[in-house]
Amino acid sequence: MKLTESIKKDFNTMTWVLIPVAIAINVVIGQIVAILKLPVYLDSIGTVLVAAVAGPWAGALTGTLSNIIWGLAIDPNAFPWFPVALFIGFVAGWCAIGGLFKTWWKVVIAGFLIALTAAIVSTPIAVYLYGGITASGSSFITAYLLETGKGVVQAVFSTNFLVEPVDKIATALLAYAIIKGLSKRYLARFPRAENVS
Amino acid sequence: MKDKLTFYIERESSLHRVNPLTKLVMVFAFIILAFFGPGFWLPSLLVVLGIIPLSFLGRVQREYFRTAGRLLLPVVGFLFLMQSVFHPDVGDSRVLLQVWVLNVTVEGVRFAYLTASRIFVMVSAFILFLLTTHPSELMSDLTRRGLSGTFAYVITATLQIIPQMQAKASTIIDAQRSRGLDTDGSFRKRVGALLPLTGPLVFGSLVEVEERAIAIEARAFTSKLEKTSLREIPDTKLDKAARWFFLLLIVLAFGSKLWPS
Incomplete structure (x- = not known):
């Protein structure tokens, strides 16, 4: 019972209202980054933000719903990747509880841990659903590794591990910058404000 | 920036009138059959005999082909090309043609076609669903069935x-x-x-x-009392029967995977 109690405490009205805005932040920043033609996605800043101020469960929910909305409204190709988004939010939340969202260099560590998680979780999806090569540009690295005789799982994981850290560290740092820009009075209304102050 | 935010096309058709949950179960039946069902051509048959005729039934065929062309063809085409070229050799595979230092094998092309057709079923079934179902209708129906209002x-x-x-x-x-x-x-x-x-x-x-x-x-968001809905969503006996039928298909698809062949 203690677990459900503590999960419930993370979902106050502020959390519920922040989640839609956070998902919109994911989508719209993702699109701005695409307009600027930057070689990253940055499509989970909102998820990391929720995870930091409202805990791992709220972060996991934001990630999941973010992919569902992306699939419902923009591109159904996003649906099968929801476990990745779920775990990004979940791990970011635990990083925040562990105090990794208090100074910028610790945020870099958090970003790295999030990247590692994303690489691990997306590997089986890419391998079993897409046969290893997905529709993203980084598939050329996977293809190259396959040609050098690596196994599919190993090739996909190595690719993810090369690509993810830059994206997720930048994501975590931007989420941290947003948190630093918010007032203490505002942050205090969220259930896990102590994680970021 | 581009695009309106739903795929939904407001139109009068028998597919539009089907209960949202029934359509959702149907989508999952298609996906699970494509990924777990037997036979190399099953995913292709599902598209040709299932999804495309349904798009005509829903009178959204033009939008269906346009959306599938925009969202799916680039993905599936890229996937097919890359996988047929880069499928790892397993020794005794038959070589179809050689590109530079790469061997395109029959096995590689078969594998690539199977993966691409499965992805095509998965995404285009969702496209069909989203073209004929308004998101808020799906949400009210799911709320009525016990999904939390939040x-x-x-x-x-x-x-x-x-x-x-x-x-x-x-x-x-x-x-x-x-x-x-x-x-x-x-x-x-x-x-x-x-x-x-x-x-x-x-x-x-x-x-x-x-x-x-x-x-x-101030509008009772956190109230635990049951809330009423303004819109009534039809759920006929036929819907219920169809849901059982699709559930049966899902079970059969998994069963065919477990059956010792």
């Missing part, structure tokens, strides 16, 4: 907030450009443009969160 709030609120934020984002992009911000120059300039574009957008939207929280608290 979930439904999050989904519908998000679908409303995203277009607002996209409009705000394009205003900010225009404003910053008119002040001389370089959004398509060198890499360093484009990285530098990220903060001036996202900063005002994010902080502006986060400020509204607090006001909205107070507003919905």
Whole structure:
């Protein structure tokens, strides 16, 4: 019972209202980054933000719903990747509880841990659903590794591990910058404000 | 920025009238059959004999082909090409043709075709579903069946907030450009443009969160009492029968996987 109690405490009205805005932040920043033609996605800043101020469960929910909305409204190709988004939010939340969202260099560590998680979780999806090569540009690295005789799982994981850290560290740092820009009075209304102050 | 925020096409058709949950179960039946069902051609047959005829039944065939062409063909085409070229050799595979140092094998092409057709079923079944089902209708139906109202709030609120934020984002992009911000120059300039574009957008939207929280608290958001719905969504006997039929297909698909062959 203690677990459900503590999960419930993370979902106050502020959390519920922040989640839609956070998902919109994911989508719209993702699109701005695409307009600027930057070689990253940055499509989970909102998820990391929720995870930091409202805990791992709220972060996991934001990630999941973010992919569902992306699939419902923009591109159904996003649906099968929801476990990745779920775990990004979940791990970011635990990083925040562990105090990794208090100074910028610790945020870099958090970003790295999030990247590692994303690489691990997306590997089986890419391998079993897409046969290893997905529709993203980084598939050329996977293809190259396959040609050098690596196994599919190993090739996909190595690719993810090369690509993810830059994206997720930048994501975590931007989420941290947003948190630093918010007032203490505002942050205090969220259930896990102590994680970021 | 581009695109309206739902795929939904308002039209009068028998597929539009089907209960949203029935259509959702159907989508999952298609996907599970494609990935777990028997036979190399099953996913292709599902598209030709299932999804495409249904798009005619729903009178959304033109939109279906257009959306599938825009979202799916690039993905599936790329997937097919890459996988047929880069499928790892397993020794005794028959070589179809040689490209530079790479062997395209019959096994590789078969594997690539199977994967591509499965992905095609998965995404195009969802496209068909989204073209004929309004998201808020799906949400009210699921809420009526016991999905928590707060979930439904999050989904519908998000679908409303995203277009607002996209409009705000394009205003900010225009404003910053008119002040001389370089959004398509060198890499360093484009990285530098990220903060001036996202900063005002994010902080502006986060400020509204607090006001909205107070507003919905005042409208019994956290009340535990059962809420009534304005819209009635039809759920006929035929819908129930269809759901059982699709569930049976799902079980059969999994069963065929477990059956010792």
